[in-house]
Amino acid sequence: MSETKFMSPFHLLLLCILLTLSGCFKKQSAGEEADPAANTTEQTKETASPTTATTGENAAPSKVNVNVYLEISNGMKGFMPTATAGKEATTFQNNLNKLLSEVQDGRYVENKGFYLAKEDAKSRPVLDSVSYNTMKSYVVSGIKDDVRGTPLPAMLQAALQKSNDQGAVSIIISDFIHGPDPRDQGQFISLDSDIRSSLREAEHQGLAIAVLANTSEFFGTYHPAVKTPEVRRTLNGEEIPYYMWVIGKQQDVQLVTNKVLRNLPPQQAYFGFEYGSVPFSALLKEKAFKPAGVVYCSSRNADPCTSVNLQPNKNEPVEFTLGLDLSRLPMSMQNVDYLKRNLKVSGNGSRPVLVSVTAADESIKATPDLAKYSHFVRVRVPQLTANSGSISVALPQVSPNWIKTWSTDNDNNPAAAPKKTYQFSKIADGVQALYRDQSEYVFNATTQFNKAD
Secondary structure (H helix, E strand, C coil): CCCCCCCCHHHHHHHHHHHHHHCCCEEEECCEEECHHHHHHHHHHHHCCCCCCCCCCCCCCCCEEEEEEEECCHHHHHHCCCCCCCCCCCHHHHHHHHHHHHHHHCCCEEEEEEEEEEECCCCCEEEEEECHHHHHHHHHHCCCCCCCCCCHHHHHHHHHHHHHHHCCEEEEEECCCCCCCCCCHHHHCCHHHHHHHHCHHHHHCCCEEEEEEEEEEEEEEECCCCCCCCCCEEEEEEEEEEEEEEEECHHHHHHHHHHHHCCCCCEEEEECCCCCCCCEEEECCCHHHCCECEEEECCCCCCCCCEEEEECECCECEEEEEEECCCCCCHHHHCHHHHHHHCEEEEECECCEEEEEEECCHHHHCCCCCCCCCEEEEEEECCECCCEEEEEEEEECCCCCHHHHCEECCCCCCCCCCCCEECHHHHHHHHHHHHCCCCCEEEEEEEEEEECC
């Protein structure tokens, strides 16, 4: 005779618990279960606003590979005098020591390489791979070797090629005084085209270049490019320019300048930087930026508002504010004074003018609807010339004024003409030639309009 078995209360409780837990997973396919947190992430991705999402192409990396190239020619010795008790380090030594430490130990650098740049007996560039401690020793204790300077284009080409092969950002540190082969002084005449040729891979691969200029006290023998009346001069603390060039993909260069170098000098120039668009919106409902005249968003619920209806009157022009997120731009381009000098406001079917440019203050950053914008541009529209058209706020590609100021055709006496580098504007022209087909604007934010009824 068969025996009937009943489940005990303990087994019933255990079964209920198992059934309850099984409801926490959703079956995706045979043998596969999905974590509910993953589903939430996917839903978030699907509903994320396209105006705030960051594309893979422009997404800022969390870490980059970096190669540091330090020129150690005789001309660089004065930046790195031998340390002695009671003698302060030069600005160059202080800044380079911080940079090397950040590259070696900072959390934004993945793989790193350190190279001493010089030339061999046949005037060919040599990039000696050394340890962090070895390069640091050169910086803080001085250059002991007798090393001739590498011609500038050859050094740039060699460094860029090595970094490209290794998938790294280049940081090149030098006084950028061109020292051509004594047998070929014609290189001074072709300096701009030689620079362009040496960096052609930057153009072919779509790389960007940041040029950062600083000065430092210089002690010892100074080797000018112009050898008359003096072939060399002895300096005792005069200010001599030195440069850091950062070369790589645009987003990688920005990570290095913003997170690795950080405290940038005022003299900055950016080549090959371009943003197809920046997040922006007409702010027509915010008390902090109350519009004037007849202006309202073309779509009642639009966010962001990039199309407006407006109607300026003879005695009442329209004024409204655009919020822009310029946080992805280089820091110098985010400077309010820089934007005031260089932003261009233009119209198609309208005659807009720039009223003001401001950066977000703490109260703005604490306002949820405004916190997404870093800058605010006030625009006045006194007249329309068509029933529909556009109003554009754009930042042109601009060559910084300091480049010409720091350039000279005679660097023989730096005490008489300080903070000058021989033909530096010509060097910059060679870099700019790489980007001759680039858009004339760093960014362009265009608001469409229709004439209000």
